[in-house]
Amino acid sequence: MSDLIGKLNSLEGEVLAQIAAAKSSDALEQIRVSVLGKKGSLSEVLRGLGSVDAAERPKIGAVSNQVKAKVEEALSRAKETLGSAEINAKIAKEKIDITLPARSLHLGSLHPVTQTVRKITHILGKIGFDLTTGPEIETDFMNFEAVNIPKDHPARDMQDTFFVGPGVVLRTQTSPVQMRAMREQKAPIRILCPGAVYRADNDATHSPMFHQIEGLWVDKGVRFSDLKGTLQFFAQELFGSDVKIRLRPSYFPFVEPGCEVDVSCFKCGGRDEKCSICKGTGWLEILGAGMVHPRLFEVAGYNPNEVSGFAFGLGIERIAMLLHHIPDLRLMFQGDVRFLKQFL
Amino acid sequence: MNISMRWLSEYVELSGVSATEVARILTDRGLEIESTRSLSKGFEKVITVKILERNKHPGADKLSLCKVSTGSGEPLQIVCGAQNMKAGDIVALAQIGAVIPNGLKIQESKIRGEVSFGMLCSEEELMMADEAEGILILPPDTKLGQPLADVLGRNDTILELKITPNRGDCLSMIGVAREVASALGKKVLKPQVTELDFKGAKISTKLDAGDQSLQFFGCEIEGVKVGPSPDWLKQKLESMGSRSINNVVDCTNYLMFETGQPVHAYDASKLKGTELSIRLGRSGEKLPLLDNTEVVLRDSDLVIADAERSVALAGAMGGGNSEVTDSTTKLYLECAEFHAVTVRKSAHGHDKKTDAATRFEKGIDSANLGYAISRLKDLIIKAAGGKVTGSTKTIHPRHPRLTSKKQIVFSPEYIREFLGVTTSDAEIRKTLTSLEIEVDTNKPLWVAVPPSYRNDLSIKEDLAEEIARTIGFDQIPATIPPLSSVPSGVEPKLIERAKDILVNQGLNETLTYAFNSRSWLTQFGLDSGIKIQNPLSEEQEVMVPSLIPGLMKHHIENENKTFGSDPLAVRLFEIRPVFTQKPGAEIRAVGETDTGTTETWKMAAVISGPRFASSMKVHQERVDFSDLKSVVESWFTALGTKGIRLRSWDSGRNLTHYSKIFHPGQTAEVWAGKDCVGLFGRIHPALAVKLKLAKDDVWLTEIDWNAVEKLSRSTLSGATFAPWAEFPTMERDFALVVNADLESDRLTGIALKAGKPLAKVAKIFDVYKGKPIAEGKMSIAVRVIFADPTRSLAEAEVEKASQMIRDGWKKELGIELRS
């Protein structure tokens, strides 16, 4: 009996020494199997139990359990120590240079004209405007006569027109879209018409093709003050809540009264004589506007004594150039990826 | 139109009112100021001096050493390079510190060893003339030490106005003065004239062009002496940017600038017969004009004619055959009114868009001709002498504006409601009266009669504008209009989503012109039936039927730019309309809206270059068909487009107009329903050569957006949830050796059909060509996924389905499995 206990004790001593000497998790696992496994050395020792007195057996069993527990504890402690050393070694080996270039995907971008249209439609959508579009090749009637610019009227000189056939032009303004919308639906009408327009003009500040967005609001009792309020809301949403607007009387055949609208310089507020944005004037001309001329209502089939309305139009490239500090209009149409990629 | 502040102050009292203030008033009233320019700018330190001595410069033959006197103090030494001066001349000295108009800064300097205390100026250096020979010599009675600006009458500021087409009345000093006077609450000081009596004329006037000839006033003057204009006349014309010609012609221009009424002076001795008429031109008749050109008249032109021939293109320019010259002594003055549209057509038709024509086009003051010709007569007698020997006038008996006055009926309440203001009745009346608009306020509806010079006022909205601009647009409140119907919301339109999806695929949106050159389109095998009649250049001649030529232009321009040594990735897209002629239609307006053209929105893209935006060599694989296919397929998937099918392009049959653009062996057709709506694939190798592309692996697509839009989810929220399999799936992989030209989707298609109902997905996951596979063959691997949404599958039933698939391949394609 004492022989068996002695064997257990010496096994314990041996195994603990082996565990202490083990250098890897794999070695510990081998020790575990060789000691505690079905055919392990502990089972081997206990196989001698059959020749032991029945009364002695519980005692030996207790010793055996103690040995087993000690070995297991030593194994798990050693495993923990060794394991973290191994992980550390792995980490050290796997270190990479995170400053190397990425396997980057290409980043796409929207053209600043599109981005600006979206900004504008988002702002004006908040107060009830909806979007509509129309054709870019128009009849002379829709582009001019229907919006109160009769043939041989001096106002025709305000826009250099491209002609594509008898009575057919590239639209010089988005106003015909207004007229199409009014002919298709009854008041109230609140629409924005963005799109390309064309003028026979080409220099650093004019492009033969550019984009406009036109707004139209027609309802009973629409006032000139509503136009002013709408434009003030728009300008402050677009350029910042502290900008002011200035309406200057002007003339566009499709409105009466008509005005040009300036916004106070959002960069310098008029305080910098050398301001690159406003050139020291403190004001930026951004759009033309006015109350819809009754002649347009007549053409559209509305009764000018029942409804009134306002309209405004602005050049999108001009706004985009202001918002994004783009120095030259021509960059917009050159497709240079060095330009396009800046507007992510 | 230029406005001289000095001249303006003759018509409205402006003491204490600065040019800046006048500019502000005019801006607030709708007359845009394009520029403000002080005529004395650069003249600040330029004074009059007398040359006391002129000696040779000891160190330079071509230079002189002058001693000049400013009238007081020590004489100054000046080095001068001019040759036209002598002792005793009075000249202009730019003193030390001056910055003269041409930008030159005057500093004390030593020239070849001699000190010069300033510079004697030429008219060129003072920007008074384009060129000058020698320095400016002033009249001998000029006082010394005076600022040159005072001596030359240059203490003036010029406001350059941009007059809108409706305000022809402001194309005159008096018109602008009226606006300023109204704003300042002052009176307009119209020059007093001795009115002609319109009697005793030897030449009678006749209106011989129906409603196109409206009024003809004439005046005969004898004994004039034509010569240079006096300074008062010359200076005023110069301030308007108009060159002085002679005293008579200058007076006619003066009168036009002053009153807005164009007039013309003829040499009366050159006129034939005893009658001048306004009549239509005789087709083919030749008329020499004052600018030394000759026009061939059309029967729509209006002319002034004597007994034998035309002597002026009415409203635009006088004839060379009756020109006033230095030897003229007898004058005939014409002051007339013509139909505005006729003058416009003549002036535009013959390219004589003169100051006079502009004024007629925009409408003159029909009631002012008597005043204007009387004033002209006074001016001419003052500047050139002579006396009136007779005058006459003829007025159309049914003159539209003189026979009946325009009346505008309105109520003050309307004005307040329309503008959103609280202006009182009294203020409204006072404002209109200050603009010389007569108002009858005795009835509930008021009646306004605008003055004869305001051709732009005809409806009540015009009156509202007059009130608004007088009280000031800044005084109008800012209100947000109420919504009387439910807004439709600001959800982005589908086209915006379509752009976003392409952006997410790493493409950059670009904008190409809607026009291009015919020769560029020809490179792509395209033509356009829509030609711009008046293109700015050949580059912008025709409207494009496809976006690809424009995109390729951008592609090439990028290739030609420097991006360092990194290979260039060009990934551009655009969604815009293209333009085609309607089949069988002519491009002309039919009815109010038809143009004979069709606009179809297209999505087009070009991708080329490295697949990744990385500088690492290992990542620099180039994009290929698979990348392009991914862009197109993902676009459809994300748009929720239903019913799209892809096929190999049959270039002889579908979308044949692209046959010079796309590679016939590497291009797919996109089908939507019954229509082939677009292509995607490689650029045609021949086109790549023609366009001199650096590499020919450029990938293109163009798809009809209108067709795609119809088949796509209209909103983001349109997607509906589909449950996924809850029970485990089973997979089988098949390896086959097939003919190399077999389209792989035949294999997957057959697998899905033959493996029904358990086969749910079939996909290609490997393709291999080369040894040990025989030439003309390829090894292809297909994975089939089996599932039943209601239960787990047993091995045996999957094996059975797999056998059905093998049988299907064998039966339909004659293919045996490789293993």
Ligand SMILES: [Zn+2]
């Ligand atoms: Zn600024």
